[in-house]
Amino acid sequence: MQEDPITGTIGAEISGIDLKGPISDDLAATLRDALSRRLVLVFRGQHLDIAAQKRLTGVFGTPVQLPYIVPTDDDPQVVRVLKEADDHSGTFGGDWHSDMSFVAEPPAGSVLNALELPPYGGDTLFANQVLAWDHLSPGLRELLDGRDAIHVGKPYGVKWAPPAETQSKGAIKMTRLDPEADRERFHPAVLTDPATGRRSLYLNPIYVTRLDGMTEAESRPLIDALRTHATRPEFCMRLRWTPGTVVVWDNFATLHYAVNDYAGHRRELLRTTFAGRPIADWRAAA
Ligand SMILES: [Fe+2]
Numbered sequence: 394m395q396e397d398p399i400t401g402t403i404g405a406e407i408s409g410i411d412l413k414g415p416i417s418d419d420l421a422a423t424l425r426d427a428l429s430r431r432l433v434l435v436f437r438g439q440h441l442d443i444a445a446q447k448r449l450t451g452v453f454g455t456p457v458q459l460p461y462i463v464p465t466d467d468d469p470q471v472v473r474v475l476k477e478a479d480d481h482s483g484t485f486g487g488d489w490h491s492d493m494s495f496v497a498e499p500p501a502g503s504v505l506n507a508l509e510l511p512p513y514g515g516d517t518l519f520a521n522q523v524l525a526w527d528h529l530s531p532g533l534r535e536l537l538d539g540r541d542a543i544h545v546g547k548p549y550g551v552k553w554a555p556p557a558e559t560q561s562k563g564a565i566k567m568t569r570l571d572p573e574a575d576r577e578r579f580h581p582a583v584l585t586d587p588a589t590g591r592r593s594l595y596l597n598p599i600y601v602t603r604l605d606g607m608t609e610a611e612s613r614p615l616i617d618a619l620r621t622h623a624t625r626p627e628f629c630m631r632l633r634w635t636p637g638t639v640v641v642w643d644n645f646a647t648l649h650y651a652v653n654d655y656a657g658h659r660r661e662l663l664r665t666t667f668a669g670r671p672i673a674d675w676r677a678a679a
Contacts, residue, residue, distance in 0.1 A: 394420065396427055403521040403647070404630040405431035412439050412449050412639065421452045424641075428453060428502070429589075433519045433630060433642045440637035441506050443468050446665055450504045453641060454667030457500055459493050461549040461574060463566035465663070472664045474505065475565060478657055486651035489520065489624055490599040491644045492666060495544035495578050500644050501669025507638045511658030517632045518624075518650040519642060522593040525623040526583055529594065533619070537582040539677065541605040542596050546574030553602075579605060584645050584675040592677075593646040594623055623648060634662075645675065 397406045405427055410420065428434055441449065447470065450456045456470045465471045474486075492503050505517075526534070547553035549568055552575045568574075582604065584595045598620045603612035632640060642649065644666075 394423060396431070398431065399433070399435065399632075400630045402524055402628055402630075403431065403519060404433040404435065404632075406435045406437065408437065410436075412436060412441055413445050416448060416452055424452055428641060428643060432521055432523070432647050433632070433640065435632060436639045436641075437635060438637045439506075439639045441639055443471055443663065446471070446504060446506045446639070446663060449639065449641070450665040450667050453504075454501050454669045456665055457668045459500065459666060460496065461493075461546060461568045461571070463568070470665055473565065474660075474662045474664050476655075476660050478659045481656060483653060486649065487653050488599050489518075489620060489648040489650045490597040491595065491648055493546075494580065494595070494597060494644075495546040495574070495600045497578065498668065498671060499580070500666035502641060502643050502645075502667050504665045504667070505640045506663045506665075507634050507636065508663060509659055509661040510634050510636060511655035511660050514652065514655035514658070515634060515660045516652045516654075517634070517640070518652065519630050519632065520624045520648045520650075521628045522595065522623060522646050522648060523591060524628045525594040525625075526592050528625075528628075529622065533615075534583075536615075537594075537596075537604075540582050541579040542582040542601045543603050543605060544578045544580055544600040545576070545602050546571075547600060547602075548574075550574035577602070580672055581676050583677070584672075585677040587670065587674050591646075594619070595645065595675075596623070597648055624650075645669070 395409045458469045462472050465473050493499050549571050551570050551572050584593050596619055603609045
């Protein structure tokens with residue numbers, strides 16, 4: 394197995410292994426170590442079926458079924474991320490976010506497997522949130538350390554429901570207008586890995602409405618400033634998808650962004666997600 398960094402700060406291309414075959418305990422440990430250091434792992438030309446994708450997912454944590462998005466008919470833990478050629482709405486994941494951060498137990502990571510790609514475009518950006526925390530100003534670190542951010546499933550709820558004309562035309566089947574998605578969920582604004590002490594900023598502009606102890610109006614400029622800081626080009630990589638590419642990323646230490654620049658072309662990927670430690674364990678010890 395070979396590991397080639399994609400940038401100086403995030404991502405690695407992993408080559409020399411075929412994920413269609415069995416994954417030994419040694420290889421699994423090596424992959425987990427690579428993910429913990431590089432945060433995004435890219436495997437080219439794998440063309441995995443669902444069983445192999447779930448086997449890879451299981452290397453990093455227990456595959457989980459998430460609410461609000463209707464899974465594939467084939468498997469309740471697999472979501473089809475699909476945009477048809479004639480769909481001119483926004484793209485699923487079209488702003489910086491961490492997958493499903495608004496649920497009680499957000500997934501620790503995600504796996505995305507490319508089935509059909511546009512001839513160009515449809516890249517995915519990732520940003521290293523460990524570096525984002527490390528390079529935050531002392532004043533903002535003091536403000537965020539020990540404070541919760543409030544996450545809400547805005548696209549799925551009532552209060553922040555997006556206009557009907559901006560919604561995808563059924564390619565991704567979602568639960569909409571669910572009052573339960575409007576429920577405020579409190580997660581630490583900075584996560585502390587209980588095993589290593591590593592800290593990462595855990596905020597995103599899609600789902601975070603405010604910081605604990607502050608109003609939405611007071612929080613908005615801070616969330617905007619944090620979005621700008623957390624996605625500085627020096628913290629980012631840009632993934633160019635190729636047929637059969639499979640990507641694994643750490644949802645607690647990265648943000649990602651799906652670029653919507655392939656109008657007129659079909660794009661289809663399969664997503665699985667995995668659980669890690671309960672998010673309560675990521676609160677810094679007082
Ligand atoms: Fe996403």
